[in-house]
Amino acid sequence: MTSSLSPIHLAIALDGTGWHPGSWRQPHSRAAEVFSGAYWTDLAREAEHGLVDFVTIEDSFTVQGASPLDPTPVPGGGRLRGRLDASLLASFVATRTEHIGLVPTITTTHTEPFHVSKNLATLDHVSNGRGGWRVQVSGRPGEAEHFGRRRIPGFFDPEASSEEKSARVNELFDEAADVVEVVRQLWDSWEDGAEIRDSATGRFIDRDKLHYIDFEGDFFSVRGPSITPRPPQGQPVVTALGHATIPYELAARGADVLFVTPHDDDSAARILGEVRDAEARVRADETPLLVFADLEVVLDTPEASGAQRLTALDEAAGQEFASDALIVTGSVTELAALIGRWQALGYGGFRLRPAEHAVDLPLITGSLVPLLQEAGAFRTAYDQTTLRDRLGLPLAANRHATAS
Amino acid sequence: MPKQVILGAHFPGVNNTTVWSDPRSGSHIEFESFRRFAQAAERGRFDFLFLAEGLALREQRGHIHDLDVVGRPDTLPVLAALAGVTEHLGLVGTINATFNEPYELARQFATLDLLSQGRAGWNVVTSSDAFTGANFRRGGYLPREQRYARAQSQVTANRHLWDSWGQDAVVADREAGRFTDGPAGEFAYASEFFDIHGTFNTPRPPQGHPVIFQAGDSEDGREFAARTADAIFTGHGSGDDGRAFYRDIKRRLACYGRRPEDLKILPAATFIVGGTDDEAHRISDEVRRQQVSGQTALLILERIWNRDLRDYDPDGPLPDIEPETQPGTLIQGRVQHVKDPAAEVARLRELARDKNLSLREVAIEISARQNFVGSPETIADALIDAVETGVSDGYILVPHITPGGLDDFVDQVVPILTERGALRSEYAEGSTLRDHLALGAARPATDWEAGSAAGQADLSGHESASHDLPSHDLTEQKESA
Numbered sequence: 001m002t003s004s005l006s007p008i009h010l011a012i013a014l015d016g017t018g019w020h021p022g023s024w025r026q027p028h029s030r031a032a033e034v035f036s037g038a039y040w041t042d043l044a045r046e047a048e049h050g051l052v053d054f055v056t057i058e059d060s061f062t063v064q065g066a067s068p069l070d071p072t073p074v075p076g077g078g079r080l081r082g083r084l085d086a087s088l089l090a091s092f093v094a095t096r097t098e099h100i101g102l103v104p105t106i107t108t109t110h111t112e113p114f115h116v117s118k119n120l121a122t123l124d125h126v127s128n129g130r131g132g133w134r135v136q137v138s139g140r141p142g143e144a145e146h147f148g149r150r151r152i153p154g155f156f157d158p159e160a161s162s163e164e165k166s167a168r169v170n171e172l173f174d175e176a177a178d179v180v181e182v183v184r185q186l187w188d189s190w191e192d193g194a195e196i197r198d199s200a201t202g203r204f205i206d207r208d209k210l211h212y213i214d215f216e217g218d219f220f221s222v223r224g225p226s227i228t229p230r231p232p233q234g235q236p237v238v239t240a241l242g243h244a245t246i247p248y249e250l251a252a253r254g255a256d257v258l259f260v261t262p263h264d265d266d267s268a269a270r271i272l273g274e275v276r277d278a279e280a281r282v283r284a285d286e287t288p289l290l291v292f293a294d295l296e297v298v299l300d301t302p303e304a305s306g307a308q309r310l311t312a313l314d315e316a317a318g319q320e321f322a323s324d325a326l327i328v329t330g331s332v333t334e335l336a337a338l339i340g341r342w343q344a345l346g347y348g349g350f351r352l353r354p355a356e357h358a359v360d361l362p363l364i365t366g367s368l369v370p371l372l373q374e375a376g377a378f379r380t381a382y383d384q385t386t387l388r389d390r391l392g393l394p395l396a397a398n399r400h401a402t403a404s
Numbered sequence: 405m406p407k408q409v410i411l412g413a414h415f416p417g418v419n420n421t422t423v424w425s426d427p428r429s430g431s432h433i434e435f436e437s438f439r440r441f442a443q444a445a446e447r448g449r450f451d452f453l454f455l456a457e458g459l460a461l462r463e464q465r466g467h468i469h470d471l472d473v474v475g476r477p478d479t480l481p482v483l484a485a486l487a488g489v490t491e492h493l494g495l496v497g498t499i500n501a502t503f504n505e506p507y508e509l510a511r512q513f514a515t516l517d518l519l520s521q522g523r524a525g526w527n528v529v530t531s532s533d534a535f536t537g538a539n540f541r542r543g544g545y546l547p548r549e550q551r552y553a554r555a556q557s558q559v560t561a562n563r564h565l566w567d568s569w570g571q572d573a574v575v576a577d578r579e580a581g582r583f584t585d586g587p588a589g590e591f592a593y594a595s596e597f598f599d600i601h602g603t604f605n606t607p608r609p610p611q612g613h614p615v616i617f618q619a620g621d622s623e624d625g626r627e628f629a630a631r632t633a634d635a636i637f638t639g640h641g642s643g644d645d646g647r648a649f650y651r652d653i654k655r656r657l658a659c660y661g662r663r664p665e666d667l668k669i670l671p672a673a674t675f676i677v678g679g680t681d682d683e684a685h686r687i688s689d690e691v692r693r694q695q696v697s698g699q700t701a702l703l704i705l706e707r708i709w710n711r712d713l714r715d716y717d718p719d720g721p722l723p724d725i726e727p728e729t730q731p732g733t734l735i736q737g738r739v740q741h742v743k744d745p746a747a748e749v750a751r752l753r754e755l756a757r758d759k760n761l762s763l764r765e766v767a768i769e770i771s772a773r774q775n776f777v778g779s780p781e782t783i784a785d786a787l788i789d790a791v792e793t794g795v796s797d798g799y800i801l802v803p804h805i806t807p808g809g810l811d812d813f814v815d816q817v818v819p820i821l822t823e824r825g826a827l828r829s830e831y832a833e834g835s836t837l838r839d840h841l842a843l844g845a846a847r848p849a850t851d852w853e854a855g856s857a858a859g860q861a862d863l864s865g866h867e868s869a870s871h872d873l874p875s876h877d878l879t880e881q882k883e884s885a
């Protein structure tokens with residue numbers, strides 16, 4: 001690879017024992033420990049050891065589907081099944097790590113925006129400014145039945161017309177945009193310095209620095225203010241994964257970071273163009289989206305090539321791995337070359353999904369990262385900063401703050 | 405050997421118990437305060453730490469209340485983080501039953517229980533009013549009479565979800581390719597409040613079910629506790645009042661096929677530890693003055709008068725106007741404790757006359773004296789005595805300083821309790837919160853439902869027996885109807 005790279009951002013996407021459904025059956029998977037704090041602590045520390053920007057933690061209100069492309073649960077007991085709540089896990093892991101950003105997934109479809117806002121604000125307090133959020137929309141009828149409050153028809157329904165489907169998708173994403181907006185407004189509903197502890201007047205807070213948000217939208221209304229003071233980052237980092245125009249627009253409206261899934265150099269360029277178009281249409285924020293490419297990684301080891309490992313994993317899962325993202329099999333050198341090419345196209349970062357946590361995560365931290373460092377493309381130490389700072393996002397000014 | 409005194413540590417909350425003006429008073433938000441507080445409780449081998457919750461900032465006179473600590477971090481993420489820095493301490497969180505849904509709550513508590521290896525507890529509260537509802541999708545949801553019915557159904561739904569995975573469902577047999585064996589998540593539950601079915605996605609918590617607490621004093625609240633809870637957090641903490649409450653609750657259990665020891669009664673308790681009893685009382689008087697500034701005194705009396713009193717001089721006499729007896733919106737987001745304002749005002753006027761007290765002095769006088777004031781020996785004796793004489797099964801201590809307010813108790817009172825055999829000398833290896841509290845294994849949801857049905861069948865007889873309850877409970881019910 002060339003040595004002219006400018007620094008990139010790296011994230012690791014954590015999910016179960018890894019993204020390949022056959023990963024839990026591999027020798028060092030620690031499959032019996034996936035519901036323990038120790039397991040997740042070790043993963044986050046390994047990622048921190050590799051100086052990566054942040055980890056994301058997958059989550060959903062249902063059991064795992066057959067693959068990232070197919071949410072239908074697999075009957076029988078042959079698949080890794082079950083999850084810990086990602087946001088609570090992130091707050092737990094925050095106490096056992098020092099630098100790494102922690103970005104849990106929380107859906108906007110079945111949750112209360114008020115709860116989501118204070119939950120993430122608290123993660124940010126607990127982690128001293130390392131918190132983020134991967135916004136997710138849930139269009140699965142099964143998840144709706146777990147809540148019994150609304151019907152979600154027509155999203156995955158093969159009978160539904162394409163108009164019905166896209167109306168449904170639009171509605172879920174419009175709602176998500178409102179949720180993001182409310183969560184952000186609640187984060188700003190306390191100005192910094194609202195706590196004054198003024199003994200002379202007996203006032204603990206200056207209530208003029210607290211604000212009702214009085215949000216009223218098509219889906220819900222929220223009065224505010226939050227019960228939780230403004231998080232250390234002001235605005236924790238909001239991320240979203242998108243595969244098409246509607247989610248690109250959601251991200252452009254409300255997110256800081258967008259994960260996309262190009263499959264080759266051409267689509268990498270085209271997708272970035274679509275994202276920038278979406279931004280031109282709907283983004284109010286002056287800072288452009290920081291766009292990460294998602295990659296499934298199955299890396300070469302001394303014992304087996306990535307391709308051989310993928311075959312073995314497919315056999316263990318009893319099916320060929322299918323993913324929304326490009327599946328990269330090969331050496332870390334090849335992966336670094338791909339990263340270099342796409343960075344040149346304008347990608348700011350890469351979210352790597354290890355096929356097997358036990359194998360691919362240490363290869364990323366132990367081999368890929370040094371390679372990128374040698375090329376001057378990756379940090380060699382953490383600064384004492386918040387996640388926003390690390391990602392180069394500007395200081396989040398409070399919308400209510402009066403210029404002093 | 406005396407009975408064990410159960411000890412909870414209440415992280416100080418958003419009321420005037422907390423003396424935030426004290427130079428030792430630290431942040432109520434930074435995690436470091438929570439860590440320090442929890443580690444003190446664990447050093448004292450407490451049973452659990454307790455967090456309260458309020459889902460809307462309090463208002464008085466149409467403004468956000470600003471005289472006490474305002475704001476707190478979210479309950480469950482704080483407890484999850486505390487699971488990362490403690491080993492034995494139970495972690496009990498107050499979570500509203502009205503503005504949450506079972507699937508999400510059940511996995512949050514299962515997660516907390518898994519992360520803490522069996523230390524999770526849920527204090528089920530029902531506060532619900534249009535004011536709080538304005539922060540949620542449902543808005544001002546549910547009339548008061550229905551709140552405990554929903555809470556009951558909420559807990560039952562959660563239990564079904566926790567039961568949906570067998571204790572040994574996760575086998576993770578790599579060779580055979582079996583991750584789960586037997587039931588792993590299938591559930592269905594329908595009631596007046598919920599109609600849910602599908603697959604639950606978090607394995608069974610180590611305790612089976614987290615420990616269920618209840619806080620709330622009405623007839624419905626007490627009945628809910630007797631039917632459903634493992635512990636009650638109550639304000640009835642001393643003397644005959646405590647004993648009457650204790651008897652009343654324990655008596656109700658039989659209706660649901662439960663034994664007296666199946667439900668622990670744990671009043672809130674404030675305390676002042678001094679070198680001597682005299683010193684403790686001096687400190688106590690000083691702390692009470694700090695807790696009730698002139699402005700706070702006006703607000704305390706507004707809660708009784710239910711009127712705007714801001715034009716009165718705290719150092720002058722009591723207001724000469726009569727209290728407003730119709731419910732109003734002067735005070736929002738706070739539990740109303742005054743049951744008969746007219747009688748209470750008459751009592752205060754008499755008090756002021758007899759002792760020649762100013763408005764603020766009356767407020768100080770009626771702000772409860774700390775429950776336990778004295779030398780370490782005096783406090784240890786009083787705690788042991790309360791538990792021996794059926795006032796309570798232990799206490800949830802509420803210090804007035806954050807985060808160091810527990811330290812004197814831990815360093816001076818705990819050793820005496822331990823020496824007298826009223827408190828463990830170390831945590832039992834692998835002990836869960838359920839074990840700390842000497843509660844039995846979690847009973848399955850279906851078992852609770854059967855027990856409740858038996859209790860309901862019995863209820864006609866039980867209700868006539870409950871007419872001897874202190875009359876204010878009945879009054880309160882009527883007032884809110």
Ligand SMILES: Cc1cc2nc3c(=O)[nH]c(=O)nc-3n(C[C@H](O)[C@H](O)[C@H](O)COP(=O)(O)O)c2cc1C
Nearest residue numbers: 456457498529530531619620621622625637638639
């Ligand atoms: C000691 C005590 C502590 C309470 N703590 C809380 C709390 O932290 N958050 C909350 O929303 N409600 C709290 N409550 C309110 C109760 O959940 C309940 O809503 C209220 O007491 C009214 O119910 P009741 O009519 O049964 O008394 C508390 C009540 C008591 C008695």
